[in-house]
Amino acid sequence: MDFSAVVQDNINSLLYFVPELILTGLILLLVVADLLLKEKHSPWMSIIALAGAVVVMFSVVGQYELGTRSIFNNMLVVDPFSLYFKLLFLASAIMVVFLSIGSIELAGRPVGEYFTLLMTLTLGMFLMASATNMLTIFVSIELVSIMSFVLATYLKTRRRSSEAGLKYAIYGAFSSGLMLYGISLLYGLTGTLNIYEIGEVLAGRDSHGLALVVSVIFIIAGFGYKIASVPFHFWSPDVYEGAPTPITAFLSVGPKAAGFAMLIRFFNVALATGGGGGSESWSATAGVDWPQLLAVISAATMTLGNLVALSQTNIKRLLAYSSIAHAGYALMGVVLLSEQGIHATMFYLVIYYMMNLGAFLVVIICQDIVGSERIEDYRGLAFRAPIPALAMGVFLFSLTGLPPTAGFIGKFYLFAGVIKAGTSFYWLAIVGLLNSVVALYYYARILKAMFFEKAGEEATSTLPVSPYYVTLLAVFAVPIIILGLYWAPLADLAHHSVGFLRAL
Amino acid sequence: MSVGLNHYLFLAAVLFVLGLYAVITKKNAVTVLMGIELILNAANINFVAFSRYTDTDMDGQVFAIFVIVTAAAAAAVALAIVLNLYERLKSINLDEADSLSG
Amino acid sequence: MQDIMFYMFAALTIASAGVMVFSRSVIYSAVGLLFTFFGVAGIYVLLAADFVAVAQVMIYVGGILVLLLFGVMLSQRVTGVNMRTETLQTVPAAIVAVGVLFILFRVISKTEWLVKAKTTFEPTTAKLGTLLMTDYLIPFEIVSVLLLGALIGAAFIARKG
């Protein structure tokens, strides 16, 4: 491609880049507004952030008409797959703004930087979902990571938050170092950074042996750190516990989903052939059994997450482990490298978004009204604050995967996918099933504390819950029930969005 | 034997492992960050060497530049975080930052 | 000639990296890192990447290292704690490190890289500049947002209150 053609392509691509441009504009607007507004805690910041996010959302929806296209000289791609994830990121960002507004932890902290960083992080996730070049993949991961470090440290005067930030930063920098080294090896092997070309090169050769395995394992370290899968999960419980709760909620949903988007795209484009155009499955290239490797990671992730969650006493930490376990479940769909599996994972991530954010919302409310994160302080909550307790019941049921909640349907799709893939993955399905029994145990423990145990002597009064929170709870809980009964629209959307650009 | 691609790769590998070792063993947070810089440098040597020795245009060099820039950004934030922790703990030893565990 | 230069720079890089890693004094470590960076810059020159070499010196030596030293000073001088860094879990770390090194050496020596030596040496700066403005326009823009975000974040965390 000659010079002028490249420039022309860049110019043409702008049309496909509108949501990101608006988002960038929003970030700059927030920076300027923060400088202009005298008040440090002006509600205007959150209003601007929300309004901006909604505008971006509309423009993302509009992009569905544009079809699939590779932009900016194959650095990024716009396809239904990325749009689906972008909508999910926006939905998480918007809900986290709502969560943050009420959070007692964040009260009195400067809002300007907070929303600026939040929106920058969202931009990073957008890029992660559509990156198709190892360079954009790396840079967008860095963008998300660095913003996450700062947000995790946001309560900088508290020791736990500072410590969480430090651990996150060191672990994150280390992971991107590993990943970078992996990328450099892959670059040397294939001579290109573009994942489509990588796929072609790998498909054209039969043996790659060691170097490919090592480089991909290092790259998995980078993705695995983003989605917090075993054995790259170690940072997440500590960070989730120490970070401000709205940020914990966000980290456990947004960047995790972005990591999944990237993982799915990378594996299916670069390391597998076939598929596309609605055909059933892809097969791994290069004589390396990637599916089995991913399956082992998936099984280890859900098992470790669930087992360690059993003995937790802090609810944020418990949810951290539970979110590790859920990453393991969601990985079940990725393992197959098939359209059906990806569909299941995408579907599950949205449901996970609702139930997990919902659970964290209850944690935020309880920090406010009970003033504790310990499960034992949740005793008797059903009588003191029935609405949050009831909502928590819905979220936990859904997380467990019991009908008629959306969580059941999500798990159902995952299991259906794995089982349909044939006998070689039955073991994974069995591990998943056993895990869901273990999970029930610790979720039931919270429920038991809330519904079946009495609060201590000193705590018997009814606790007031503001209408604002009640509305938010309903926003999460009602769809979970509705989707548990009628999930066709969401499943259709996910199904429609599976098709991503397979080759240039 | 004249110096070829493999020599550079071996050099990078040694640097990489030294970096890993520093990251794992050093108590001082700043030295740990230094170790991470070693890892990044190792990767960069790979990129530039591949860019030179294989038929790959200049992508590797571009990548190296991006790595250097993002490393600067990451280091700035990480240091800010380290100093912030220092204000809380009066220490930047990582083994003392273990109140979150289990 | 090139070969001798390589071995010199490689020796400098590894030796100073060794000092960085094994020294108990933070200051020594920093100095070791400084020379490592210089050594790597030399390697870049040998690899015909003049611009990257310059960027290495400017950003790493001028920026990052100063930043790190600054961090050391700021956090240690105040309390008068001696600037030593203890080590922990050295034995398992050594085992893992040797394991990784072994794997990497095997990988490097077993793999058939697509070697096609370019013997010409031409200045890269202009070419890189063009690339950043054309093919790599979007990563370039992303990095600018990243720097803005990092700036805001670092400033927020570093400032009092």
Add this chain to the structure above:
Amino acid sequence: MITSAILILLLPLVAFIIQIFVGKRLPRKGDWVSTGAMFAALALSVGIFIDAVAQYEPNNVLATATWDWINFGPVHVTFGFLIDNLTAFMLVVVTLVSSLVHLYSIGYMHGDPRYNRYFAYLSLFSFSMLGLVLVDNLFGIYIFWELVGLSSYLLIGFWFEKDSAANASKKAFITNRVGDVGMFAGIMILFSITGTFSFNEVFAAVADGHVGGTLLTVAGILLFFGAIGKSAQFPLHVWLPDAMEGPTPVSALIHAATMVAAGVYMVGRTFVLYTPDALLFIAYIGTITAFIAATIAIVQMDIKRVLAYSTISQLGYMMVGLGTGGYTAGLFHLTTHAFFKALLFLGSGSVIHAVHTQEMDEMGGLRKKMPITFWTFLIATLSISGVFPLSGFWSKDAILASALGFGMTHPAHMPIFVVLLLSAGVTAFYMFRIVFLTFTGEPRDKKKYDHAHESPLTMTIPLVVLAVLSVGTIWWGWVEHMLVKPELASYGSHVASAVEHAAEEHGVAHSAHTIAMFSSVVVATLGILLSAVVYFWRKISADAWAEKLKPIHTFLWNKYYFDELYAATIIRVTLFKSRLFAAFDLKIIDGIVNGTGRLTAAFSRLQGSIDLRGVDGAVNFVARFVGYLGSQLRGLQTGNIQAYIMMALFAVVLLFVFQQF
């Protein structure tokens, strides 16, 4: 008819919604909403039933309705109703028992602070159970199955102020989930092969031979796991006795007509899926359950616990019926049992309501105080004991005949019949033990006796209605015609052969009937007489016999040393030994008397201890082991970031090694 079906399903759901949200503000706290809805559902069900009778044909499908629920790609799920004779039957049973329980609860729960909540849960429960009966696919049945589990959890833990109730509900829920996992896996296997959940399509696929062999056996057994959990079969029956912590009407509902019946119903509904091996598995599980539970029941002193074990035992009978090919017999027993067991529970509730204790030690002589309760209870007891011509006689006899027929064609499996027959005697023994200890003799607690009185009308009317239904000689005729085994000739070869083993027995069964009838009457009479000798005429003293038979202790001890070894494989030997000793000590104190009684009692004690220590122990052991593993893994999270990094690196090396080899 579909409209009625939808209404039947919606009525309790609407009642639930009304109750949970505005129940408190309604007059009488809205008990009439739930009760009215249930009676309306009953009327509609009876309507369907009459239709079914009017257009009678074996295996008649009265109506179906299917809507696309979700339809694309690999997953095609429909939602629909299937109404056939079996459904019509179950609808009547469920709505009838449920309405009576509603009515009864008005009196029983009077004054409870969460009165409206209670009725809301009852409605939710009825809704789930009716949905389970009505749906036409495996997916739907699983969803309602879980809903039944959920509402039972709420009802068992209704008095959560009691720790025991909170724990019991949790235990019930988790134990059930263990079975459900198997069931889910079974459903998914069938789905993965046939690509559909619909009963008809799955059955058709089986008939065409798409599914078969070992895989079908495995799928069938996995499905049956669900029934093991819900219908409290060995070894997952441990939750049911504890579940008595719920209010007594709930016990009647859960343990008589609905929840436990769900498993039996499910097996009946999917009957054609089971291969001969799977059926044999079911039959043996049923046999073991029937016997173990019956023997344990002998020594319990808590009236509700005895009934709980008797339920487990009777469920075992039903499973044996199904497993030996006696489709009609098994489902028939389900129906009759629903009525007489509901009656027994409601009767015991009436007693408990009067004397405020569940311990039979503190009762006695209540006959004069509570005549209606006594007479209805006696009818139910006669029925469950299999006394001619009450309903229980017919259904139990049908099962025994089925087992005997099976044994006659396959002599190796004769023990099933023998054990069942023995258990029938034991059943008669322990049931009459309740009657004698509770209603006859001198009052053992004078104060409680003086306080006792007959229950109010809302409570006694259901008793009388159920008593009338328990007499029901006419039942058998209906059922035999309505619930004919599915026409298996139309299904594929292997199923045909599967059920052939039962089909050819049909001829045998006729001759078996006479033998079974005779022997069951004899055994029941013996059991009743024995019980009367010990507990009514008190000719034999418990303590004296305990002393006399000391050598037998030792003998028993050694004999069961094998059992002990068997159990010790599950938990540690020493632990078990000490507990076994403790169990024997207990036995001497309130032990049993007469020779046979003595033996059976010792046996049942042992069974009880295996049950409590062994099975419970195994469950606890697994739980503790998992917890231990978790806490060990938790130790990895030391808080030191560098340790994390090293572990991650170590794992990277491991992954590499894994990938290479």
